[in-house]
Amino acid sequence: MIFSFDGKLVRAIVNQYGMPTEAVMYKSGYSGIMLNYQYIDRYRFVFQLPDSTYQDASLLEHHMKKWxxxxxxxxxxYLPLTASFYPIIIDINE
Amino acid sequence: MKKRVLFVPLFIGLIFFNSCDRVKKAFHETFSDENQRQEELSDAFNNPNSGTRNGKDEVGREKTIEDAMKELRTIINEHDNVFDKQQMEKVEEMVKKEMEKWGNTEFFLLFQPDKLDKIQEELYLFLNTDEVMLYSSPIFVDYDRVRVVAVNPKNKSEVDWYSYETKTDKWRKQEPKKLSKNDLEHMDKNIYPFSTIKLSTAHQVYTEALKRLADIEGGELPSGPTYYHNRQLWSMILRGSRADYKFEADKDGNVIKFEMN
Structure with missing residues (x-):
């Protein structure tokens, strides 16, 4: 499942209601998006849900504050209600 | 009439059973794919650097960093090692750091001038033309890809981005470049033949830049030089921990500027 998001509101909602868990960045590659002549990479993360299944989610390079x-x-x-169909995550250390 | 009445339930039955098969097949395909996906994700989570998943689109995963460093030394030696011992150590250190940072071992393109020339030739084949005309946007030559803006040989009013990536080893057409009425009216002034520059000059520019970077504290491996047709020069920013430097070379790769930003 792929998603991208931006905006303080979404971030605030995830911060407030999100479930903390450990994730691993496992792959990055060109997203197909160019911005100001620069290729934007997509970073993919995998994390475990409470039912022991794994879910992946991704962030675009220009939405991240660190590499x-x-x-x-x-x-x-992550937002538990959206995790299985539209995972929205934030790095809580950012 | 009776026959018709018999055919109706038979027809419905056939559709029903056919649908069941499809449902079964869809269910099987969906859940077997899901199982496979879960296995891949589990592997990614528990053994993130095992290199066993998604072999096709994981850049250079099958190659270890040690293997890649040996390959780098071989490539540099093949092309008349231009670095002295200290510079070579620094280059290796920077390349290794980038490889570890990105989990990517494809950092060699700019050390291979002959490959850059071959890539240039391949664009002619890809566009099936004797003369590739470039639009006056920058040419990006990175350590693992080349990007140019070229005119469609079959339709001179269309201009598109084309990129070559070392992981696929081929050119591909990317998104169109949006033009204005003014751009189209001055098309002849905005385009120039690809043959007037040599991509292998990027290698010369890059190695000259790396030589200077070796003396810069905390130097970071640059992604590669950019060619600006309007200024007829190659340009790079060299990043260090205390200062950044502007590095420029002319069309033929002769250094014309190296100064602190």
Whole structure:
């Protein structure tokens, strides 16, 4: 499942109601988007849901405040109700 | 009439059973894919650097960083090692750092002038033309890809981005470049033949930049030079921990500027 989002409101909602968990950045690659002549990469994260299944989600490079290397573990928050069909995550350390 | 009455339930039955098969098949396909996906995600979560998943689109995962560094030394030696010992150590250190940062081992394009020339030739084949005309947008030559804006040989009023990536080893057409009425009216002034520049000059510019970067504290491996047709020069920013530097070379790769930003 792929998503991208921006905006303070969404971030505030995820911060307030999100479920914290550990995620791993496992892949990055060109997203197909160009911005100001620059290729924008998409970073994919995987995390575990309470039913022990795994879910992936992604963030676009220009929505992130820091770089992640492959295999880097981070604590994220995700919205439980949207996790299985439209996962929205934030890196809580950003 | 009786026959018709018999055919109706038979027909409905056939559709029903046919639908069931499709439902079964769809169910099977959906859930077997889901199982496979879960396995891949589990592997990604538990062994993020195992390199066993998505082999096709994971850039260079099958190659270890040590293998890639050996390959880098071989490539640099093949092309008349232009670095002295200290510079070489610094280049290796910067390349290794980038490889570890991105989990990517494809950092060699700018060390291979012959490959850059071949890539240039391949665009002619890709566009099936004797002369590729470039639009006066910058040419980006990065350590793993080349990007140019070229005119469609079959329709001179269409201009598109084309990119070559080392992971696919081929050119592909990307998004169109939006033109204005003014751009179209001055099309002849805005385009120039690709043959007037050599992509391998990017190698010369890059190595000259790396030599200087070796003396800069905390130097970061630059992605590659950019060619500006309107100024007829190659340009790069060299980033260090204490200062950044502007590096420029002329069309033929002769250094014309190296100064602190």
């Amino acid at each position: 992640y290397h492959s295999g880097e573990r981070l604590t994220i928050k």
